[in-house]
Amino acid sequence: MKPRKELVLQDDLQTARESFEQWRSSRKKRERIPDSLWATVLALSQTYSAFRIAKTLRLNYKELRDRLHARQSQGTSPEFVELNVERMFSASQCEVELRSPGGFEIKIRIGGALPAQLPELVSCFLSGTR
Secondary structure, eight states: OOOHHHHHHHHHHHHHHHHHHHHHHHOOTTOOOOHHHHHHHHHHTTTSOHHHHHHHHTOOHHHHHHHHHHHHHHHOOOOOOOOOHHHHTSSSEEEEEEEOTTSOEEEEEEESSOOTTHHHHHHHHHHTOO
């Protein structure tokens, strides 16, 4: 038997599916998805994967993923991080943890001085150009 929480979450997805089906049955040809339905999709993305949402709501997965990624990128701004430069070039171990605007995380452990490529690596990671 599935946990009760899963059944409640399924209701959210089912309600969204019914809303999309109702819109599809009454829309004009080639009419764009209304903002209210996109807001529902964004709310569901906090709980469900893009694949599951796309499959359940019969949306184009790639388009949905790109739209979700664009919305997540807009809502976050980089935070200022102070670096102690003296410690960067010491011989002790160093650990750097980063979280990208898209929610990805990376942890870098270095034994010794930080390599010269680290700023470029961090920039690529935060910009999403992997």
